[in-house]
Amino acid sequence: MRVRLDIAYDGTDFAGWATQPNxxxxxxxxxDALSTILRLTRPVRLVVAGRTDAGVHATGQVAHADLDEIDxxxxxxxxxxxxxxxxNQSPDVVVRAVTRAPEGFDARFSPMARRxxxxxxxxxxxxxxxxxxQSAWINRPLDxxxxxxxxxxxxxxxxxxxxxxxxxxxxxxxxxxVFEWNRDDSGALVGRLQADAFCHSMVRALVGAxxxxxxxxxxxxxLGDVRDAAVRTSAFKIMPAHGLxxxxxxxxxxxxxxxxxxxxxxxxxxxxxxxxx
Amino acid sequence: MRVRLDIAYDGTDFAGWATQPNxxxxxxxxxDALSTILRLTRPVRLVVAGRTDAGVHATGQVAHADLDEIDxxxxxxxxxxxxxxxxNQSPDVVVRAVTRAPEGFDARFSPMARRxxxxxxxxxxxxxxxxxxQSAWINRPLDxxxxxxxxxxxxxxxxxxxxxxxxxxxxxxxxxxVFEWNRDDSGALVGRLQADAFCHSMVRALVGAxxxxxxxxxxxxxLGDVRDAAVRTSAFKIMPAHGLxxxxxxxxxxxxxxxxxxxxxxxxxxxxxxxxx
Numbered sequence: 001m002r003v004r005l006d007i008a009y010d011g012t013d014f015a016g017w018a019t020q021p022n023x024x025x026x027x028x029x030x031x032d033a034l035s036t037i038l039r040l041t042r043p044v045r046l047v048v049a050g051r052t053d054a055g056v057h058a059t060g061q062v063a064h065a066d067l068d069e070i071d072x073x074x075x076x077x078x079x080x081x082x083x084x085x086x087x088n089q090s091p092d093v094v095v096r097a098v099t100r101a102p103e104g105f106d107a108r109f110s111p112m113a114r115r116x117x118x119x120x121x122x123x124x125x126x127x128x129x130x131x132x133x134q135s136a137w138i139n140r141p142l143d144x145x146x147x148x149x150x151x152x153x154x155x156x157x158x159x160x161x162x163x164x165x166x167x168x169x170x171x172x173x174x175x176x177x178v179f180e181w182n183r184d185d186s187g188a189l190v191g192r193l194q195a196d197a198f199c200h201s202m203v204r205a206l207v208g209a210x211x212x213x214x215x216x217x218x219x220x221x222x223l224g225d226v227r228d229a230a231v232r233t234s235a236f237k238i239m240p241a242h243g244l245x246x247x248x249x250x251x252x253x254x255x256x257x258x259x260x261x262x263x264x265x266x267x268x269x270x271x272x273x274x275x276x277x
Numbered sequence: 278m279r280v281r282l283d284i285a286y287d288g289t290d291f292a293g294w295a296t297q298p299n300x301x302x303x304x305x306x307x308x309d310a311l312s313t314i315l316r317l318t319r320p321v322r323l324v325v326a327g328r329t330d331a332g333v334h335a336t337g338q339v340a341h342a343d344l345d346e347i348d349x350x351x352x353x354x355x356x357x358x359x360x361x362x363x364x365n366q367s368p369d370v371v372v373r374a375v376t377r378a379p380e381g382f383d384a385r386f387s388p389m390a391r392r393x394x395x396x397x398x399x400x401x402x403x404x405x406x407x408x409x410x411q412s413a414w415i416n417r418p419l420d421x422x423x424x425x426x427x428x429x430x431x432x433x434x435x436x437x438x439x440x441x442x443x444x445x446x447x448x449x450x451x452x453x454x455v456f457e458w459n460r461d462d463s464g465a466l467v468g469r470l471q472a473d474a475f476c477h478s479m480v481r482a483l484v485g486a487x488x489x490x491x492x493x494x495x496x497x498x499x500l501g502d503v504r505d506a507a508v509r510t511s512a513f514k515i516m517p518a519h520g521l522x523x524x525x526x527x528x529x530x531x532x533x534x535x536x537x538x539x540x541x542x543x544x545x546x547x548x549x550x551x552x553x554x
Binding site: 008010057093130133 | 285286287334336361368369370371373403404405406407409410411414522
């Protein structure tokens with residue numbers, strides 16, 4: 001039986017989502033907890049919607065696992081409660097729900113879109129040490145109108161080669177559907193992004209471009225040239241990981257889950273792009 | 278010249294405000310930074326409005342220091358900027374402003390009131406690991422109406438002996454002016470408290486009483502008896518420190534600062550109560 005897991009974590013003390021030898025990762029922590037509770041003798045393997053980097057947070061991460069030990073009669077509410085209780089020893093990750101996955105559901109291939117937020121505290125507002133793990137602090141004022149002019153100029157279906165870490169044979173074409181900036185109640189700048197998928201370090205590069213223009217260091221027109229050239233650039237910085245949070249993964253209606261997953265697989269096979277998020 | 282410092286901190290990795298040998302404290306961290314920047318050869322001593330315990334946070338802490346090195350001509354904006362920059366190495370504490378203290382200002386004795394917030398995530402809502410350092414997690418549902426009935430029954434000028442760690446010769450009479458509960462956008466229960474002053478562990482005991490009644494473990498009437506007996510009790514728990522934040526210190530208008538400080542001193546001398554907050 002396939003189950004869906006809804007997961008939230010503070011990325012500060014994790015070496016990212018994906019399991020790596022001798023490092024504390026979210027994937028390993030949750031897989032170990034599942035194994036313990038289900039008394040598994042073989043390893044369980046989670047497949048995830050967004051493979052976040054070290055330091056990146058999530059409030060709306062989604063994963064799936066195929067588990068022979070779970071059937072129609074298993075009490076998943078009780079299983080979730082046991083997971084919560086066991087993970088209390090690692091309170092920086094919370095499994096909010098374990099549910100039966102609908103037919104055709106694939107955490108990684110079924111999504112229509114991913115949503116991220118990036119939080120910046122510029123020097124116009126008070127720094128809140130209680131939010132320092134989720135905010136990039138910048139020592140200059142940022143113009144929110146310029147930031148929004150920049151983000152608007154990046155939205156669309158295009159080659160994001162200027163904003164992606166290149167990978168052999170992988171496409172850098174994505175559809176950035178939403179990218180907008182607002183100041184929250186505390187005055188912090190919050191950028192909200194949505195795309196069908198993001199390539200590696202793409203969100204942090206897009207935010208870096210906005211910061212460069214928003215602080216007056218780069219002209220919007222020059223950024224346009226960089227964007228259109230679609231090759232890696234040093235015109236802006238990749239922003240630090242800790243300002244970034246994966247907030248939501250959007251899936252299609254249940255009856256389209258399988259078709260959507262198949263479509264994504266075909267597209268990725270065609271482009272050789274098998275491991276973005 | 279006396280200066281006023283407005284300070285915010287994440288209490289997680291501090292052994293509280295007050296300096297203690299071989300422990301990392303907020304007071305020592307800020308005093309050391311001031312000494313370095315002003316190149317002081319003798320120790321500087323901060324006097325604080327609220328001496329928070331280990332693990333307690335502050336967004337609105339206030340302190341003062343008397344510094345011969347600062348006069349009318351000192352650029353305090355520049356000094357604040359230098360402090361911010363130096364404290365970047367300890368980003369869990371931020372000095373938001375250093376300003377000339379008005380005549381008669383005393384960070385500890387001039388306040389009219391202190392405000393605190395306590396944040397609880399009960400089992401009716403999703404736990405957010407990103408806020409775990411500022412929230413107490415409780416494994417049962419809390420009734421916000423019962424919580425408010427409880428907090429209302431505690432407001433007033435009374436002997437808070439049931440909620441205070443007793444200290445030889447010190448009064449436990451306080452005026453609790455505000456104590457109310459609301460659920461915030463995320464569903465977390467936030468208690469807001471205001472009093473002329475709080476004795477040691479008083480906020481966390483008051484919150485503990487509300488949790489006991491709000492979860493149905495203690496009858497409101499029985500809590501009334503405990504309150505009126507005004508002696509230490511085991512009827513409720515002292516809540517954990519990390520749910521608590523000092524949010525504001527309220528001072529009277531400038532022309533009443535000196536009179537207010539004198540009044541507080543006389544009251545404390547009369548009761549032998551010299552070190553609450």
